Amino acid sequence: xxxxxxxxxxxxxxxxxxxxxxxxxxxxxxxxxxxxxxxxxxxxxxxxxxxxxxxxxxxxxxxxxxxxxxxxxxxxxxxxxxxxxxxxxxxxxxxxxxxxxxxxxxxxxxxxxxxxxxxxxxxxxxxxxxxxxxxxxxxxxxxxxxxxxxxxxxxxxxxxxxxxxxxxxxxxxxxxxxxxxxxxxxxxxxxxxxxxxxxxxxxxxxxxxxxxxxxxxxxxxxxxxxxxxxxxxxxxxxxxxxxxxxxxxxxxxxxxxxxxxxxxxxxxxxxxxxxxxxxxxxxxxxxxxxxxxxxxxx
DNA sequence: ATCGGTCCCTGTGTGC
DNA sequence: TGCACACAGGGACCGA
Numbered sequence: 219x220x221x222x223x224x225x226x227x228x229x230x231x232x233x234x235x236x237x238x239x240x241x242x243x244x245x246x247x248x249x250x251x252x253x254x255x256x257x258x259x260x261x262x263x264x265x266x267x268x269x270x271x272x273x274x275x276x277x278x279x280x281x282x283x284x285x286x287x288x289x290x291x292x293x294x295x296x297x298x299x300x301x302x303x304x305x306x307x308x309x310x311x312x313x314x315x316x317x318x319x320x321x322x323x324x325x326x327x328x329x330x331x332x333x334x335x336x337x338x339x340x341x342x343x344x345x346x347x348x349x350x351x352x353x354x355x356x357x358x359x360x361x362x363x364x365x366x367x368x369x370x371x372x373x374x375x376x377x378x379x380x381x382x383x384x385x386x387x388x389x390x391x392x393x394x395x396x397x398x399x400x401x402x403x404x405x406x407x408x409x410x411x412x413x414x415x416x417x418x419x420x421x422x423x424x425x426x427x428x429x430x431x432x433x434x435x436x437x438x439x440x441x442x443x444x445x446x447x448x449x450x451x452x453x454x455x456x457x458x459x460x461x462x463x464x465x466x467x468x469x470x471x472x473x474x475x476x477x478x479x480x481x482x483x484x485x486x487x488x489x490x491x492x493x494x495x496x497x498x499x500x501x502x503x504x505x506x507x508x509x510x511x512x513x514x515x516x
Numbered sequence: 517a518t519c520g521g522t523c524c525c526t527g528t529g530t531g532c
Numbered sequence: 533t534g535c536a537c538a539c540a541g542g543g544a545c546c547g548a
Contacts, residue, residue, distance in 0.1 A: 279542075340543075459540095501539080501542095502540090
């Protein structure tokens, strides 16, 4: 469910409320939330007990909390992915347990705890080592990323995102442009909502083949992706229901600014033509049939 | 090596 | 009311 603007909103909340604090204990209430930590929940809890959180980092839809290096646990980071319905909440220890509370992180200061709540259990956490990012230009400070997400592309709000490299790789692909936008190894942070919104802004149909895009069209698409992600971040993200909230349980309000997503039959904000919905990858695509002309069948 | 389809989950809304 | 079904912000994995 959460895409870059929602995950970044959560990251900012973690930076504010969790950075600098020392984890006292981790309670694993649902094994599925730690399935990506292959050594198991007990190992995860042991690695985190006594660890101090340096800060809150993010790439695309992945979050991580780098841990202060300790001889016993060799640092590393706590990585989290929210999947479709995951929430990281900062709450008083005596707040009632949520229905789908799967993980509880208590802190040594006895203050507000961190909880992972996830209805559909597609999200989860793991502890991993950090490795140097291999694409930092000379003269820039070195960066470390969790080994497990080193294959994830930088996101378009990352200062080191390489626009021309993206345009090159996009046009070299042989697939539909919406599929490419959702491929986190090409560009990260874009999900179903912002893919549709970006394509509408760029006046491109999601079924256009990537190889048919001109360089200017590809650059324009990237500019619109960046713009819509930035606009949504300003609004605190998109919340259709209570499933996406920030660490304090508050909703974002970008749903009011959506042009096409979830708006079947309603008028296109640009030309008034009714928005259409089409099945796509077990989900939906929303588009304006006038502004975004479908490509001819190949 | 890529690409495209399927599956993992729970909950909600709709139509019969 | 109850039931069946479609659908929901993601992505790992498998076969072609």
